[in-house]
Amino acid sequence: MKKILILSTALCGMAYAANAEVVVLSWGGSYGGAQTEAHLKPFTAKTGIPTTMTDSDNPATPIKAQVEAGNVTVDVASVEYADAIRLCDEGLLEPIDINSLPAGADGTPAAEDFLAGAVTDCGVSTDIWANIFAYDSTKFSGDAAPKTVADFFDLEKFPGKRGLKKGAKAVLEFALLGDGVPASEVYATLSTPEGVDRAFAKLDTIKKDVVWWEAGAQPPQLLADGEVAMTTAYNGRIFNAVITEGKPFSIIWDGQIYENEMYVIPKGAPHMEDALEFVKYATSTEGLRAQAQYISYGPARKSALKDELLFNDGKTVMGPHLPTAPENMTNALESNFEFWVDKDAELNERFNAWLASN
Template sequence: MKKLLALSTALTVVGYTAHADVVVMSWGGAYGEAQTEAHVKPWSAASGINATMVDSDNPAPAVKAMVEAGNVTVDVASLEYADAIRLCDEGMLEPIDISVLPAGADGTPAADDFLAGAVTDCAVSTDIWSNVFAYDSTKYTAETAPKTAADFFDLEKFPGKRGLKKGAKAVLEFALMADGVPAAEVYSVLNTPEGVDRAFAKLDTIKSDVVWWEAGAQAPQLLADGEVAMTTAYNGRIFAAAINEGKPFEIVWDAQVYENEMYAIPKGAPNKDAALEFIKYATSTEGLRAQAQHISYGPARKSALKEELVFKDGKTVMAPHLPTAPENMGNALETSSDFWVDHDAELNERFQAWLAQ
């Protein structure tokens, strides 16, 4: 199947300028490395088309700026789900028809093989990732370690600085769950002025002890340097630090906020046809399984989950480390793209004003 897929990819790229590189923009760090090893390098080898990876703290603003300026220099961008929806609605992305995506390795049509919501009008899921919080296990015993989102906000029982992402998304949801709002009710609460006030009031309780991070690599570094007692982070960053670097980090899955990450093609991409072939390759059963063997993000195809996934070290079984593992989903919240498409600007404006107070 892999050979057939590679051959198909090599033969079906049309309208491609032979001397141009296909440029993929992603998030850098362990995630960018996983996509480079699982997608960029093997697709380039299979297709005979040179592909390169460039890093960004967040590709969405860069894509928007490029398209608006009429100077698009990347062909594929890795986008958070809500950003992919919003940019598509704004005409910033090329449409992608699900019918052109390859069937699963077991022959299941793509429309039936992808998990619900994993393919949108302009983007295809590469994985399901999560915002979690983590701590250094050498600083606690099994009995005294934090176990819930409420513990993250309890400075008396768990003294020390806290690391938090500098932005409203996932932080406001996390604060509400820590304040006792069930995951199923978070967005109905957050959709009211009183709910927004409640989230910020909860953040007020730790504001003076927060160290803010913006790039994904900063969170595990804050923990490793001892600058914080615990921090929110992307689950794959913590996994990479623990498995690749031997850091004594533990993830707390309570109140995790998870979502699909998406590959999309910016409007006006210089190599649009080749970009689509790259996405078809990367989001095939084999492409999604390959990425999940490099980082602990769950594949978005059912066919990719039919066989056991093992990390690139050949011994670490990935299932317990994935956001979608049943034991990690007890109090999990799926990000609402609809909510953030509608409220991103206003809530981040309020978040910045709150920071400045």
């Protein structure tokens, strides 16, 4: 009887583990909402595995802390590309075999279906997103509206406060682009002490007029509240504010900085098998197309790009709103993950010291 009871208890435990809640850590706002609608809800409906979404201003930070403390409460996290590489190199993420991922809807093997670089040793791309800048079209319009990244730094011609993300990444590159450095030369320039000095000198020209933001939901709110005349932002956040809330915002694609966003599984995730099943579903052709119908970030699979994508309003064609649209790539910069894996700590230390100085 005792053995039967122990076996029964063990089986119940296994059943519970198989159906325990998968916790997904993401960025909140319209992005987290898109993942909830496109990934979490349909995954649960299809598999019966419960899922829940939780938010962070930067999911890489709590993931690192949890794994190092041996107290992991998250099963899947959405992190920037450089963070996926760095955390993997530090042994803080579970490896993901590309051959374990589902083939495309057209039967193309995952290794051939994903865009170049979209799958790493420990991460799978959920989308291609961009840092852009946007302005309030009630303040600037027609020929008097900004058109280039250089205009962001022109306080005389385009007066008003500026919103910038509080951190070195994408801000230093943006400053060099605004100072006339061609996209093809940005990282070579930023790899030199003189290039770093040049970036900070450009930021000096607007420093007194900057409102710093940290969470992706803040830039649209800063524009809506009139606290800034223009701001850098994640393109999908501005798109959603325009399409779903009717905000009078315009995106400038000149000088956009784009990269892959990645789903990763923290080392020691409590529901490892279910977490991997979630990643497989979310990054399938079906999952990637679904997300692109809720926010204007480009799918990272070729099979997800074969047919026209519509926003979930059923009428807005998403193609022109994606970072990867040809017309949006004229002066685009791909974020260099290798650069930021190597330089993140050093340049953020310099950035924080600069921020604290007069």
